[in-house]
Amino acid sequence: MRSYNARADIVRDGDQSHECCLVLTGFVHRSKLLKDGRRQILSFHTPGDMPDLQGLHLPVMDHSVCTLMRTTAAFIEHAAVRQITREHPGIAEAFWRDTLVDAAIFREWMTGLGQRDARERVTHLLCEISLRLRGVGLATEAGFSFPATQTDIGDALGLSTVHVNRVLQGLRGDGLVRGNLTALTILDWQGLQAAGDFDPTYLQQRPKEAKGGETSGHASLGSAQAVH
Structure with missing residues (x-):
């Protein structure tokens, strides 16, 4: 370690x-x-x-x-x-699944860089980070904390820091989120998904069983499951 x-x-x-x-x-x-x-x-x-x-x-x-x-x-x-x-072939299978999910995320990011506008790119990334953090128990449907700066987001999405800031201001103005990346509150999850044209299928999250046999509202990524 x-x-x-x-x-x-x-x-x-x-x-x-x-x-x-x-x-x-x-x-x-x-x-x-x-x-x-x-x-x-x-x-x-x-x-x-x-x-x-x-x-x-x-x-x-x-x-x-x-x-x-x-x-x-x-x-x-x-x-x-x-x-x-x-x-242990099961572990090999889990690692293989992890690389496939990783590739799926790369494809989604490439599509965003090539075809989505700035608002869609930022909003799509916020939705992705929210679900991935929920999958490892580090966020809830109400929001999340992410230590990336606006410069980091810009470098990930091919945008200037000023442009990222404007998009975040717009999302706050539209009542979709509140706060900043280190303490982001999601006010309208459905609206956020719609604004980012977000379909979570590519994350391949698997529902996990809640107490009483009911399916919980969020899931773990393959990589987290392989580890834990």
């Missing part, structure tokens, strides 16, 4: 990977830096995710994994991961 301060590199673009990282607490993102310093955030990751699982088969990193806040991660040697997947 290792602990990192906020805005620290866990692994850098070009590093040779010998172990997989499991996020225990905190939040991380994957990103790519251009030569002139411009940054593209490729994904956000919650506790329970293994953001560099692909390093098991692609030993040289083609992007960086960085923290958004103080984060604790566990590291598992590739040899140990290979051994456990050989001995």
Whole structure:
């Protein structure tokens, strides 16, 4: 286990990977830096995710994994991961499912960058983060806390910080949300989904059984289920 301060590199673009990282607490993102310093955030990751699982088969990193806040991660040697997947096919299946869900999220982000306007992009991301955090018990339907800045959101969605700020102001003005990213209250979930053209199918969340056998209103992502 290792602990990192906020805005620290866990692994850098070009590093040779010998172990997989499991996020225990905190939040991380994957990103790519251009030569002139411009940054593209490729994904956000919650506790329970293994953001560099692909390093098991692609030993040289083609992007960086960085923290958004103080984060604790566990590291598992590739040899140990290979051994456990050989001995336990169910774990191998869970890892395979995790990579497929990861790819689905990438496809959805690519669609947003290419076809959605700024309001739709920001709102769609808020809906995604809300459901993913609910899936690991870090949010409720009423809202969530996310340590990303407006600059981070802009770098993820191809928008300027000013544009992200305007969109968030508009969502507050329309009565869909209240507060900011570190303490966001969702006032109208259905309205937020409609504004972002959000269909959660790509997250492939599985309903979990509540007490008494009833299906709860939120679910865990495959990656979190694989870990827990």
